[in-house]
Amino acid sequence: MDKITKKFRDYHDKCSRRIDDDGNYIPHQSVYEFSPKYIQNFTRAYAILNIMDKLNFQSFVEIGCAEGCFPNIIRKRFAVPVFGSDFSKEAVSRMRDIFDIDGFSADGTTLPLKNKCVDLVLCTEVLEHMTNPEKAAKELIRIAGKYLIVTVPAANSKKEQNEFVPDYNLIRDGHLHLFTEHDLRNIFGPCIIIGCDSLKMKYINAAYRRIGNIFPSGFAGIIFYLDRVLSKKTKNVRHFIVIKNFDQDGRNKEYDFIMHNNTSLTKLLTKDIYKYARKIKLKSKKRYEFMGYTIAGKD
Numbered sequence: 001m002d003k004i005t006k007k008f009r010d011y012h013d014k015c016s017r018r019i020d021d022d023g024n025y026i027p028h029q030s031v032y033e034f035s036p037k038y039i040q041n042f043t044r045a046y047a048i049l050n051i052m053d054k055l056n057f058q059s060f061v062e063i064g065c066a067e068g069c070f071p072n073i074i075r076k077r078f079a080v081p082v083f084g085s086d087f088s089k090e091a092v093s094r095m096r097d098i099f100d101i102d103g104f105s106a107d108g109t110t111l112p113l114k115n116k117c118v119d120l121v122l123c124t125e126v127l128e129h130m131t132n133p134e135k136a137a138k139e140l141i142r143i144a145g146k147y148l149i150v151t152v153p154a155a156n157s158k159k160e161q162n163e164f165v166p167d168y169n170l171i172r173d174g175h176l177h178l179f180t181e182h183d184l185r186n187i188f189g190p191c192i193i194i195g196c197d198s199l200k201m202k203y204i205n206a207a208y209r210r211i212g213n214i215f216p217s218g219f220a221g222i223i224f225y226l227d228r229v230l231s232k233k234t235k236n237v238r239h240f241i242v243i244k245n246f247d248q249d250g251r252n253k254e255y256d257f258i259m260h261n262n263t264s265l266t267k268l269l270t271k272d273i274y275k276y277a278r279k280i281k282l283k284s285k286k287r288y289e290f291m292g293y294t295i296a297g298k299d
């Protein structure tokens with residue numbers, strides 16, 4: 001493990017030990033409840049789950065699982081065995097404590113797993129933090145038995161990529177890379193690449209943070225307006241989803257994927273967030289399920 005990776009690992013170990021004044025763990029992910037603060041993460045999760053709904057798999061692992069939110073959702077939604085891996089031992093320990101999901105700590109470039117040992121391998125928002133993403137990608141391909149799904153931040157042009165400044169000192173977001181579609185095809189070979197998290201999601205996220213908490217009753221209308229206007233004005237993407245299909249019986253190029261840069265999926269998400277905001281405002285005690293989370297208005 002190189003010095004930069006060790007630095008990043010130590011940082012994430014420290015984050016996974018954070019507690020508030022009452023001794024409660026402060027999570028990196030939205031592990032205890034659905035939080036609109038993580039709107040972009042949940043929108044991306046919607047897109048990934050929509051892909052998974054079309055796949056036939058009996059085992060699942062997430063590489064870079066943090067506290068295990070995604071393995072927990074997959075276990076609930078698909079009822080298959082799941083486990084996770086992260087280079088932070090503290091994060092894996094939190095996954096066991098919070099979700100009772102097993103896992104192991106390892107560098108993503110040297111995974112202690114056999115070839116093609118898991119049907120579906122997920123690695124979301126991890127490769128951009130790695131000093132050697134090409135080597136990590138080879139490991140992901142090696143262990144995937146049927147499917148591999150990877151998400152990374154996107155560079156919409158070579159110019160944008162050239163202007164990108166790696167964050168080696170963890171001042172911004174710890175990103176060391178931005179990937180173009182060409183980069184990903186060189187790294188992963190034959191695959192489907194889908195652009196998602198269009199620029200409109202950046203504004204939708206900002207709209208919620210600045211307006212949603214103040215005027216929750218108007219939140220849905222604002223979201224739908226931004227969705228309609230911005231989708232016409234930009235085709236920029238913020239992330240790529242890479243899908244590799246190793247299942248010989250699969251029809252990789254013929255799947256009818258519906259991504260969240262499709263307006264209908266954005267509306268599905270924002271309707272649920274709108275309900276959540278309304279329930280908090282009205283102090284409703286009614287509970288309902290959303291992506292494996294129980295949502296309830298505050299008493």
